[in-house]
Amino acid sequence: MMITTIREAIASINAHNATTISDWRLVERRLEREERYYVAGRAEQARAVDETLYSLTVYVDTIENGTPGQTTGKWRGEATITIQPSFSRTECEAKIRQAAFAASKSHNPWFELPGPSSPKISVPVSGFEALSPGERIETVRHALFSVESGFAGSARINALELFITRETRRLLNSRGFDHVSTMWRGYSEFVVEADSTSGTVELFDDIEFSEPDTDRLSEAVKTRLAQVRDRARAVPMPALKGLPVILRGKEAEEVFGWFFQNSRTEMIYSKASAFEAGRSVQESPAGEVPVEPIDVVAEPVLKGLPASSAFDTDGFPLERTAVIEHGVLTTLIGSIRHADWLGVPRKGAFGLFSVSPGKMSLDEMHAEPYLEPVMFSDFRLDSVTGDFGAEVRLAYYFDGKKVVPVTGGSISGSLSTLRAAMRRSREVGLAARSLCPKAVMFQGTIISGAC
Amino acid sequence: MLKRKHSQFLLEARPLLGKVIERLEPHFDYISVLATDDRGLSYFALPGETRTAEPMWVQRGFVFRAQREGRVAEYACAVLPGDSALTAGAAADAATTAGNARAAEPTVIAEAVRARLERLLADPSLMTFPQIPDEPASAEFLGEIEEDPFAADPEDVLSRLAALREKLTDGKVVVMAQSRYECVDVSRLFLSPHRSLMQSFLWSQAYLFGVARRGQLSKMSYRPASGRKGLEILRGLESSVPELAQELADLLEAVPMEPGEYEVILDPDMAGTLAHEAFGHGVETDMFFKKRAKAVEYLGRRVGSDLVTMYDGAAGVDQTGSYLFDDEGTLATKTCIIEKGILKSGISDMLSALALGIPRTGNGRREAYSHKAYARMTNTYFAPGDSTLEEMIASVKHGWQLSQLNSGMEDPRNWGIQLICMVGREIRDGKFTGRVASPVVCSGYVPDVLSAVSMVSSDFELGGSGACGKGHKEYAKVSSGGPYVKTRMRLG
Numbered sequence: 046m047m048i049t050t051i052r053e054a055i056a057s058i059n060a061h062n063a064t065t066i067s068d069w070r071l072v073e074r075r076l077e078r079e080e081r082y083y084v085a086g087r088a089e090q091a092r093a094v095d096e097t098l099y100s101l102t103v104y105v106d107t108i109e110n111g112t113p114g115q116t117t118g119k120w121r122g123e124a125t126i127t128i129q130p131s132f133s134r135t136e137c138e139a140k141i142r143q144a145a146f147a148a149s150k151s152h153n154p155w156f157e158l159p160g161p162s163s164p165k166i167s168v169p170v171s172g173f174e175a176l177s178p179g180e181r182i183e184t185v186r187h188a189l190f191s192v193e194s195g196f197a198g199s200a201r202i203n204a205l206e207l208f209i210t211r212e213t214r215r216l217l218n219s220r221g222f223d224h225v226s227t228m229w230r231g232y233s234e235f236v237v238e239a240d241s242t243s244g245t246v247e248l249f250d251d252i253e254f255s256e257p258d259t260d261r262l263s264e265a266v267k268t269r270l271a272q273v274r275d276r277a278r279a280v281p282m283p284a285l286k287g288l289p290v291i292l293r294g295k296e297a298e299e300v301f302g303w304f305f306q307n308s309r310t311e312m313i314y315s316k317a318s319a320f321e322a323g324r325s326v327q328e329s330p331a332g333e334v335p336v337e338p339i340d341v342v343a344e345p346v347l348k349g350l351p352a353s354s355a356f357d358t359d360g361f362p363l364e365r366t367a368v369i370e371h372g373v374l375t376t377l378i379g380s381i382r383h384a385d386w387l388g389v390p391r392k393g394a395f396g397l398f399s400v401s402p403g404k405m406s407l408d409e410m411h412a413e414p415y416l417e418p419v420m421f422s423d424f425r426l427d428s429v430t431g432d433f434g435a436e437v438r439l440a441y442y443f444d445g446k447k448v449v450p451v452t453g454g455s456i457s458g459s460l461s462t463l464r465a466a467m468r469r470s471r472e473v474g475l476a477a478r479s480l481c482p483k484a485v486m487f488q489g490t491i492i493s494g495a496c
Numbered sequence: 497m498l499k500r501k502h503s504q505f506l507l508e509a510r511p512l513l514g515k516v517i518e519r520l521e522p523h524f525d526y527i528s529v530l531a532t533d534d535r536g537l538s539y540f541a542l543p544g545e546t547r548t549a550e551p552m553w554v555q556r557g558f559v560f561r562a563q564r565e566g567r568v569a570e571y572a573c574a575v576l577p578g579d580s581a582l583t584a585g586a587a588a589d590a591a592t593t594a595g596n597a598r599a600a601e602p603t604v605i606a607e608a609v610r611a612r613l614e615r616l617l618a619d620p621s622l623m624t625f626p627q628i629p630d631e632p633a634s635a636e637f638l639g640e641i642e643e644d645p646f647a648a649d650p651e652d653v654l655s656r657l658a659a660l661r662e663k664l665t666d667g668k669v670v671v672m673a674q675s676r677y678e679c680v681d682v683s684r685l686f687l688s689p690h691r692s693l694m695q696s697f698l699w700s701q702a703y704l705f706g707v708a709r710r711g712q713l714s715k716m717s718y719r720p721a722s723g724r725k726g727l728e729i730l731r732g733l734e735s736s737v738p739e740l741a742q743e744l745a746d747l748l749e750a751v752p753m754e755p756g757e758y759e760v761i762l763d764p765d766m767a768g769t770l771a772h773e774a775f776g777h778g779v780e781t782d783m784f785f786k787k788r789a790k791a792v793e794y795l796g797r798r799v800g801s802d803l804v805t806m807y808d809g810a811a812g813v814d815q816t817g818s819y820l821f822d823d824e825g826t827l828a829t830k831t832c833i834i835e836k837g838i839l840k841s842g843i844s845d846m847l848s849a850l851a852l853g854i855p856r857t858g859n860g861r862r863e864a865y866s867h868k869a870y871a872r873m874t875n876t877y878f879a880p881g882d883s884t885l886e887e888m889i890a891s892v893k894h895g896w897q898l899s900q901l902n903s904g905m906e907d908p909r910n911w912g913i914q915l916i917c918m919v920g921r922e923i924r925d926g927k928f929t930g931r932v933a934s935p936v937v938c939s940g941y942v943p944d945v946l947s948a949v950s951m952v953s954s955d956f957e958l959g960g961s962g963a964c965g966k967g968h969k970e971y972a973k974v975s976s977g978g979p980y981v982k983t984r985m986r987l988g
Contacts, residue, residue: 082868084786087623089847090568091616094866096557097574124650125549129556130575131505144548150651151546204786234967236788238909247788247909251968284755315543316672319712330712386544422914423905427935429707429716434937434988436914438907453912455937455988457753461713493755493937493988 047099047130047137048073048217054138055103064145067106067121068158070218070359074098078210079182085203086190099128103141105148106155122151156382160220164355165364166345171229172257173209181209181257188259189233192267200270200277203247205235222360229255230351233262237269241277248273248420248438253477255351261475272419275450276439282416282454284494285442290456290487291410291417297485298476299426299433300467303460304341305398305479306428308368310379314387317429320374322389326464327372333465338372340401343392347480352396357381361393368398400481403469410470410486417441417484418456431460437495453495463487497640498726500696503533503683505556510694513558513687515602516576516609521689523610526563526628528688530823532556532865537645538678541657543665548650551678553973557865561824562613566624568847569616571609572866578608626850632690633827637820639697641726645679648727653677656730663737664706669745672707677730680973686825693827695820699724699973701961704733708744715747715934717900717918720961722816722975743900743919750934753920755988759895760938761888761980764957766917768976769904771806772876772964774913774942775799775833776976777906779808779842780859780871785851789908791839799839800946803881806834808843810858810874815975816960817874824860824869831857837946845871861972870966878978881952888951888982890926896987897921897928898936911942920987938985945983953980 051071059065080092102125109118124147126140173181185207193202210230217223234251252265292300304326312318320326327335345363346353356362361381368376377384381391411417421435434457442451460467470484513529520527536551559572578601645653661673679700686693701722708715719736721729762770775791783789791799809830810819821827824846832840844852845860848871861872889897900918907913920933960975 078866080868084623088619088621089623090570090868091619091622092570092572092868093612093616094572095574095577096572096866123547125547127550127554131556147548147650150649150654151548153545153547203788234969236786244790245787245909249967315545315674316709317707319709319714328712330710422907422912422939423903425903425916427716427902430714430935432935434916434935436905436912436937436939438910438912453939453941454986455914455939457935457937457988459935491752491755491988493753493939493986495939495986 068104068219070102072100073215075213081207083205097130119155121155122148124148156385159360173229188262200239200274203236203238208232237273239273239277246276279450279452281495282451285492290490301400310383314383329465341369343378343395344397357393406471414445458490502696506685519606524562531685533683536680546654555864559865567622571612578604630690637695643727671709677702699816722960750932753933761897763899764977767981772976773904773906776873776876778908781842781844781848782871785848800837801949805879808876815958817974822858822860823862826858828858875975880979883951892923948984951982
């Protein structure tokens with residue numbers, strides 16, 4: 046109903062307004078979400094959410110034809126607004142009219158919206174579709190809590206939040222593109238704890254999922270329960286110099302994601318990224334040659350991850366695309382408008398990626414002394430500079446003889462200098478938005494001890 | 497000054513919602529509704545591109561909260577259920593929202609809401625809470641600004657932002673700059689059988705970012721501006737360009753930090769974030785309820801030096817974390833968390849306050865109507881002292897002045913602290929050496945860091961350009977700051 050109202054409002058504006066809407070793009074998102082908040086195994090409160098969101102982008106074109114002092118050409122301005130489902134027709138039309146006016150005041154190079162097209166890949170139907178709301182919550186809740194008993198009280202779940210959302214998304218535009226997709230987005234954050242001689246210690250983690258993959262869910266909690274038990278006996282991290290640092294899981298994904306992010310058309314067009322097509326992305330400022338050149342592929346679908354999609358947000362059909370090959374940026378991915386402005390082929394904006402395995406196994410990485418942080422306060426990697434750092438909540442320190450859990454202190458470094466010598470693990474695994482090596486190892490990271 | 501206006505949508509929905517609440521009241525021990533209508537604007541000036549959009553905080557919807565036999569449930573919706581007149585632009589004619597609201601049938605809506613709440617309350621795993629109070633109250637607030645962004649010509653705003661980024665970009669050192677302005681016109685209505693509260697105010701934030709590059713080496717820094725203000729916040733950014741350009745040039749010469757413990761002077765933004773992360777999150781009483789906060793064992797005990805006094809409150813100061821009432825209908829207060837080094841009090845949401853039997857401080861906040869309310873900070877700051885910044889710099893034997901916050905993170909159970917900043921300037925024997933380090937990761941044990949506070953400046957600045965998450969989600973608008981603070985921290 047609202048989509049019809051919006052279409053009619055645009056037609057009315059174009060019939061009566063001084064500013065003409067040349068093109069438009071509309072996204073309708075219908076969300077049904079069940080939420081549970083568990084404290085010590087009991088639900089604090091129950092919540093249900095029904096939400097509908099409309100995001101409309103209007104494009105207004107202008108043509109300047111040789112006025113002295115001005116650039117000749119066709120230009121396109123844009124404005125994006127939220128249409129609330131409770132808007133009346135009058136309210137809707139007024140807001141779109143304001144957006145058209147705002148769009149007429151921005152002045153960007155022209156680009157063409159995608160027209161109708163068939164998907165090039167199919168997104169598998171989620172296993173959640175076959176479950177009732179009660180079964181969905183209970184299946185996931187059981188998978189997350191079931192591993193707790195294996196720890197016999199030495200480690201336990203303190204609190205857990207669980208969200209399961211079914212989203213029906215319709216993307217359509219003025220060029221005839223119209224596609225409906227259904228996606229499932231599961232999210233759980235959990236706090237695990239264990240008793241130490243100086244009190245209770247905790248670790249925090251979260252997991253995103255689109256399938257009722259009980260093994261993956263259980264494993265995530267089990268890993269953190271084991272780690273929090275280690276945190277309970279961890280000693281302050283000593284001052285360590287010159288030791289390789291191994292980053293795992295989400296932090297390893299952040300590192301690989303930096304290469305993916307900096308290959309995006311919008312980053313390169315704005316000069317936020319220093320990457321250039323056809324050039325190595327792993328050379329350090331000192332000109333060091335990469336030890337292990339990286340391969341990165343943009344992925345439309347990775348089973349189990351919520352960001353899987355057949356089309357990007359502009360409606361461009363996605364297909365697997367090699368982005369970085371043997372350490373060299375070969376194909377730019379990202380928004381189609383920036384691709385046009387850069388004069389490179391359109392590939393679309395992907396949310397997912399994969400990275401080729403490295404040559405070292407985890408066992409080989411662990412054969413020599415190392416520091417392996419597995420939980421930070423908040424690992425931060427700057428998408429522009431590549432600078433990273435964080436306080437360590439739990440790390441494993443191998444001095445060549447024994448592995449000791451340590452806590453406190455911090456690590457920092459920059460991919461701009463460390464990327465040439467970085468090593469990837471042979472083992473790969475599913476993370477939040479990628480399939481990538483489970484570990485990355487750096488030489489030269491700054492380690493600040495806790496004592 | 498221009499006074500804000502309440503949302504017309506909420507004004508017109510108010511009588512209908514009042515009737516819905518009336519019809520729901522007999523079925524529950526407690527019932528309330530929060531209705532939101534927050535609109536907003538975002539303007540971007542990027543290299544070769546400008547555009548307008550809306551901030552993530554734009555929302556319009558309703559959340560009903562019910563309690564029965566101690567159990568609590570919430571149902572959130574963008575459109576009132578069972579109300580065809582308010583559904584999805586159904587009125588193809590030119591009827592106003594007011595017309596729709598009047599046409600809606602409160603009994604139908606109430607029954608639909610009740611059905612959803614009943615289903616949720618039937619969950620046998622739900623724990624019980626003491627009765628949620630519904631003390632009589634009626635109040636309203638309208639904020640004031642100077643330059644109304646909704647009345648401004650978009651071309652003027654984009655031109656001002658484009659001029660900012662062009663002034664910063666020299667093409668030699670600073671290869672890229674972008675600027676951004678956004679505002680949210682907040683409008684909230686809270687109704688229960690005995691409470692009727694309404695507030696409307698506007699907050700703005702703006703940023704100027706720059707990237708300096710030499711070969712493959714890139715460095716980034718920024719200047720923010722914020723407040724419960726309008727477009728007038730851009731004036732501060734316009735004057736910051738020369739200083740930011742120099743800072744970006746300095747960052748290209750930055751050295752890695754030599755790990756160790758140092759004397760540090762935190763600028764007000766860094767100091768405020770220390771307060772926020774150290775004893776802001778640590779005293780959110782839903783953390784007490786979950787037994788996740790070490791602070792509960794330290795109430796009434798020393799956690800910092802005599803120079804440390806710290807507050808949180810949506811009342812008492814005017815910044816982006818200020819409001820009249822929170823998202824659970826509790827009126828805002830100002831809480832003294834630490835007084836002269838002694839931990840005094842926590843900040844609470846409704847349910848944790850009831851469960852723990854502690855005062856309600858008006859800190860129950862939601863990212864949006866569709867999100868749960870948690871105990872959240874508002875404006876969090878250290879109280880000023882009596883030193884000058886010059887005296888603080890002169891007192892440093894070897895240390896660093898830290899500025900340009902990147903991020904912070906709490907550890908309420910184990911009292912670790914993480915602050916990351918982009919700029920550290922070395923001080924030796926009371927003078928800047930000219931050496932710059934970047935990035936700088938600051939860590940430590942919270943009571944050690946606060947006990948080492950040896951000087952506090954008489955300055956007082958609050959910044960509200962960021963957002964605060966609970967864990968890694970639930971973003972709420974907050975501010976933090978206060979004076980410059982001298983302490984000791986581990987840097988790396």
